[in-house]
Amino acid sequence: MSEAQWHQLGSTLWDIADELRGAMNADDFRDYMLAFLFLRYLSDNYEVAAKKELGKDYPERDERLAPLSMWYEQVSKDEQRLFEAQMRRKTHYVIQPEYLWSSITELARTQSDELLTVLEDGFKFIETESFASSFQGLFSEINLNSEKLGKKYPDRNAKLCNVISKIAEGIAEFSTDSDILGDAYEYLISQFAADAGRKAGEFYTPQQVSSVLSGIVTLDSQNPPSGRKNKLGKVLDFSCGSGSLLLNVRNQLGPHSIGKIYGQEKNITTYNLARMNMLLHGLKDTEFDIHHGDSLLNDWDMLNEMNPAKKVTFDAVVANPPFSYRWQPNEALAEDFRFKSHGLAPKSAADFAFLLHGFHFLNDAGTMAILLPHGVLFRGGAELRIRTKLLTDGHIDTVIGLPAKLFFSTGIPVCILVLKKCKRPNDVLFINAGEHYEKGKRMNRLLPEHIDKIVDTYQFRKEEDRYSRRVSMEEIEDNGHNLNLGRYVSTAEPEPEIDLKAVHYELTEIKKEVLRVEDQHNEYLVELGLPRL
Secondary structure (H helix, E strand, O other): OOHHHHHHHHHHHHHHHHHHOOOOOHHHHHHHHHHHHHHHHHHHHHHHHHHHHHHHHOOOOOOOOOHHHHHHHHOOHHHHHHHHHHHHHHHOOOOOHHHOHHHHHHHHHOOOOOHHHHHHHHHHHHHHHOOHHHHOOOOOOOOOOOOOOOOOHHHHHHHHHHHHHHHHHHHOOOOOOHHHHHHHHHHHHHHHHHHHHHHHHHOOOOHHHHHHHHHHHOHHHHOOOOOOOOOEEEEEEOOOOOOHHHHHHHHHHOOOOEEEEEEEEOOHHHHHHHHHHHHHOOOOOOOEEEEEOOOOOOOOHHHOOOOOOOOOOEEEEEEOOOOOOOOOOOHHHHOOOOOOOOOOOOOOOOHHHHHHHHHHOEEEEEEEEEEEEHHHHOOOOHHHHHHHHHHHOOOEEEEEEOOOOOOOOOOOOEEEEEEOOOOOOOEEEEEEOOOOOEOOOOOOEOOHHHHHHHHHHHHHOOOEOOOEEEEEHHHHHHOOOOOOHHHHOOOOOOOOOOOHHHHHHHHHHHHHHHHHHHHHHHHHHHHOOOOOO
């Protein structure tokens, strides 16, 4: 698959979205657009699997009906149920012929007044007749009766007919390959995020930033010690948004190099986006587990095991949690096993609460990389106490400063903290990459060479003037456990050395020249019969 293919498809779909959404907010229209793209993927995948399952019994398409519809007409209800049971085992979901994308687009093409009702029934059918873990409530936030589509049923139905017809036309010439559709889906998410501005922080981490995080946590797997496999068992993102960061980690190592990826997301709409994103990228529902819930409350039963022998841990943890999120810690959380040994983050900023949550579930050989605002590096009070303990226990491995204006949701520069349970070097690596980027009108970008330089510097713990430095724990202690990057790696250009003798000689020569010019000027005045100056 070439980048040009999915980029062209994504661009085509974005142009359609931009044309059709009218006065609707980008983040509202996004949910319809992505749901229909997902239905196209499910339908194509299902029809391919059905053709393989039915073999020679799979009919040829005619002008009247799609093959699966024709087969359903030819067999009994019992045969249909047996077929669906077999398909549920193979694909883990079921779509009856009238709900397939080909049937839906035909209703849209003919402007059928039944389209909206059939879509609603189809979404419910897929949710209830498929494997619950991946499909339950998957379309729950797609409100086909929203007045944003139109005030009356005919208006909403006509709008949906128009949208679906345009999408069908736009993607008809493109491959149904899951990688192309998946990457086009990611492209659309990024475009909607750009249009949503500050609200995009709820669901999207820019790909170039994701590449830095995923490049760091996968290094040991890409260059495993002798005797170890090139694989990660389990990877966690506890604020996964649309899942793009988890997918980036998977892409770094290849589709079969991670045992399972786990994500948690509090926003239900974004949670559904993440599940669709996983499936659209060809992951089986056995290869991922996305949980809808609040990480700070730790309401995922899988992670709530206090017995150390049974505790779930991860080989890699990545996260882009909401920056300086205001939370309400209570007495129970003060005794929570995630926070008890370090203390609670302040109400004004839950940054360290998110960090401690993820760090608790990191295994002894794993790596955690988390995006945070710079304030965590130097703020005092409870955050200083947490930072000090993490440093003295030897868990903070690297501090990476990124450029400003990399995110849709904020223009401030942010940092990456890299943590390990068992860190070998008795120092902290500081990488100040804030001046290394491509400037853009609205946002700045990290180019591949900038990403490679950060990851390479991290991997080999390189030191470079005005870019990176390994700092001893003694120096950090002398600075009161303040990790402000500017204290250790200044990007300021050094002032040039001044040669005082040369400057003195130059001034002397200038004075001589001034006197010579004054004498010459006075001579001219005398010649003219004017008084000397």
